[in-house]
Amino acid sequence: MxxxxxxxxxxxxxxxxxxxxxxxxxxxxxxxxxxxxxxxxxxxxxxxxxxxxxxxxxxxxxxxxxxxxxxxxxxxxxxxxxxxxxxxxxxxxxxxxxxxxxxxxxxxxxxxxxxxxxxxxxTQPMTASRLRSGQIEMNIQTHEVKRGGNLVALRQKEYDILLLLMTNAERVVKRDELFDRIWGTDWLGDTRTLDVHMSWLRTKLEDDPAHPVYLQTVRGVGYHFATLVETDYV
CATH class of the missing domain: 3.40.50.2300 (Response regulator)
Incomplete structure (x- = not known):
């Protein structure tokens, strides 16, 4: 629709x-x-x-x-x-x-x-293989994430959140959508787990996690990957 x-x-x-x-x-x-x-x-x-x-x-x-x-x-x-x-x-x-x-x-x-x-x-039927924004580079084929050329070890949920935000960088991703897409629609746990995972991501990817450049909060709505993302296709 x-x-x-x-x-x-x-x-x-x-x-x-x-x-x-x-x-x-x-x-x-x-x-x-x-x-x-x-x-x-x-x-x-x-x-x-x-x-x-x-x-x-x-x-x-x-x-x-x-x-x-x-x-x-x-x-x-x-x-x-x-x-x-x-x-x-x-x-x-x-x-x-x-x-x-x-x-x-x-x-x-x-x-x-x-x-x-x-x-x-x-709309071209191509598959994204690599996402880049500033110091962050995400290889979708190998599931590797780099910051400033150095590999960053991410938990699976952290990787999934980052991928969802970077592939939707033109919009704010609502909290409900993040839970549905990452944890599943039947998630009944603590909703603060999303904020904890975002905090971990910022610690690993931001120069100053308290003042993030990439992973920004839109209060009362959700999260937004705030810088331009370049995409390589295969």
Whole structure:
């Protein structure tokens, strides 16, 4: 089920749009302002974002630029101004498509479907073999982790956590997802075990574990691998 994020302060538009896309089989999230939209975009990892330009506080231009710096998610911008200058500005900031209000719901559906098809066509069926970020290098084929060229001995759970975070570096990984993926959905133990494992990882991988550069906490949400990850494929 594709996940669509609508960022628009006009509830008279977003309420029927949400219903329309949910009937079409989408999982839909709605953000009523730019600050909430940016947060949802980075935490929820949607498949497509529909973003209004004119919003109070954080406008659509700023939100688009901030999202594009962290994520390749397709962004369709909405504007009431049919102005080529606005279109160029949006595309320059990283928007993938542009739609002028008022528009028909079926037209937006068509644009969203086109974005999803484009993503599917450009996704290459390759397997990651090595992940690199700063001093950290992870060889997925040999299960070796190096820091500054030196091998680091990791417990299996530490390795699994690091792999999950590095392969999802564009988003915050929620605590519940970490437990489900690493310990299993039937885990009934102490939830603090995750924090203990993160502390061990930081001790082994960070220059200053108290002020981590790579493995950062997003309070109340989860953890985030905060630096750019380069991937080698086979």
């Amino acid at each position: 594709p996940h669509l994020l609508l960022i628009d302060d006009d509830s008279k538009l977003t309420t029927p749009l949400r219903s329309s896309f949910e009937r079409a089989g989408y999982n839909v999230s709605v953000a009523p302002d730019g600050h909430t939209g940016l947060s949802k975009a980075l935490i929820e990892n949607p498949d497509v974002i529909v973003l209004d330009v004119m919003m109070p506080g954080l406008d659509g231009w700023t939100v688009c630029k901030a999202i594009r710096e962290r994520s390749p998610v397709p962004i369709i911008m909405l504007t009431a101004l049919d102005d080529s200058t606005d279109r160029i500005r949006g595309l320059d900031l990283g928007a993938d498509d542009y739609l002028v209000k008022p528009f028909g719901f079926q037209e937006l559906h068509a644009h969203v479907k086109a974005m999803l098809r484009r993503v599917q066509l450009t």
